[in-house]
Amino acid sequence: MPEGHTLHRLARDLEAAFAGRLVRVGSPQGxxxxxxxxxxxxxxxxxxxxxxxLFIAFPDERLVxxxxxxxxxxxxxxxxxxxxxxVGQVRLRLVTADAGPTSYAxxxxxxxxxxxxxxxxxxxxxxxGPDPIREDQDPTLAWERVRRxxxxxxxxxxxxxxxxxxxxxxxxxxxxxxRVHPLRPGNTLRVGQWRAMxxxxxxxxxxxxxxxxxxxxxxxxxxxxxxxxxxxxxHGGEVYVYRRTGRPCHVCGSMVRTGVLQTRNIFWCPRCQxxxxxxALG
DNA sequence: CCCTAATGAGTAT
DNA sequence: TACTCCTTAGGGG
Numbered sequence: 017m018p019e020g021h022t023l024h025r026l027a028r029d030l031e032a033a034f035a036g037r038l039v040r041v042g043s044p045q046g047x048x049x050x051x052x053x054x055x056x057x058x059x060x061x062x063x064x065x066x067x068x069x070l071f072i073a074f075p076d077e078r079l080v081x082x083x084x085x086x087x088x089x090x091x092x093x094x095x096x097x098x099x100x101x102x103v104g105q106v107r108l109r110l111v112t113a114d115a116g117p118t119s120y121a122x123x124x125x126x127x128x129x130x131x132x133x134x135x136x137x138x139x140x141x142x143x144x145g146p147d148p149i150r151e152d153q154d155p156t157l158a159w160e161r162v163r164r165x166x167x168x169x170x171x172x173x174x175x176x177x178x179x180x181x182x183x184x185x186x187x188x189x190x191x192x193x194x195r196v197h198p199l200r201p202g203n204t205l206r207v208g209q210w211r212a213m214x215x216x217x218x219x220x221x222x223x224x225x226x227x228x229x230x231x232x233x234x235x236x237x238x239x240x241x242x243x244x245x246x247x248x249x250x251h252g253g254e255v256y257v258y259r260r261t262g263r264p265c266h267v268c269g270s271m272v273r274t275g276v277l278q279t280r281n282i283f284w285c286p287r288c289q290x291x292x293x294x295x296a297l298g
Numbered sequence: 299c300c301c302t303a304a305t306g307a308g309t310a311t
Numbered sequence: 312t313a314c315t316c317c318t319t320a321g322g323g324g
Contacts, residue, residue, distance in 0.1 A: 018317055018318075019317045021317095022317075068317095068318075068319095083318075083319080084317095084318080085318045085319070086316055086317080086318045086319085087315095087316055087317090087318085088318090127318065127319065127320090128319090174318090176318090176319085183317045183318075184316090184317055184318090185317050186317080230317075258317085279318095280318090281316095
């Protein structure tokens with residue numbers, strides 16, 4: 017489930033499970049085997065995330081860079097009695113190998129799993145915008161990009177060089193909550209609207225880190241408050257528009273619409289998010 | 299702008 | 312067997 021909150025939780029969990037611990041490092045699937053051999057038997061220094069990028073630090077400034085892509089997963093288990101045999105395509109496995117409690121972590125389906133230098137990590141961070149999950153981030157850096165761009169805000173929100181960590185769910189939901197149409201050009205937004213979106217993302221994504229889910233509905237729109245059935249599908253969080261095509265808007269009852277914006281599905285409410293200029297999405 | 303490929307696994311047909 | 316997906320990089324107009 018890879019948006020920024022997922023990576024942040026993973027960094028936290030990997031840090032708790034492995035920082036300061038001697039680990040065995042392997043690649044049961046084989047595709048990371050050479051690099052794993054270099055790290056095997058070393059002590060993990062820490063783990064950190066930035067946007068959707070995850071870095072696990074080993075001695076001598078060697079960093080494992082992980083990007084989960086569309087469907088990667090990193091299962092971290094702490095305090096287990098036994099480490100099971102790998103199941104499926106495990107690209108990277110970490111297992112504690114000292115006197116402390118036993119933990120292991122299995123990485124599958126990642127777009128990136130590679131060994132980088134600190135310089136290479138810095139190059140990635142240099143093309144990554146402010147991350148609403150991290151402390152002390154400067155939203156004006158993102159605003160300077162948004163206000164100069166005629167690209168649709170729905171695309172800018174997912175441009176990781178503008179803003180780091182927002183994916184398809186958070187973009188659809190923050191646009192709904194702030195009543196902004198996805199096709200609205202960045203350079204037509206007012207700074208107050210941008211600031212409201214940023215502040216909302218800070219809150220929403222912090223809640224995502226706490227719960228591990230993307231939950232975006234306000235208290236008055238929860239299933240309990242409205243007497244409606246809870247969302248039944250996949251990921252579990254309550255949302256306003258994401259993947260709710262053709263269903264009634266929780267706020268106004270209009271049918272939620274869908275379209276494609278920069279190769280990704282976008283969802284919005286035509287009444288709560290009135291069109292601005294363009295009608296290309298209907 | 300458009301298209302395609304690349305990661306796994308689950309669910310549908 | 313196909314099709315989906317909380318992503319991104321690369322190539323061609």
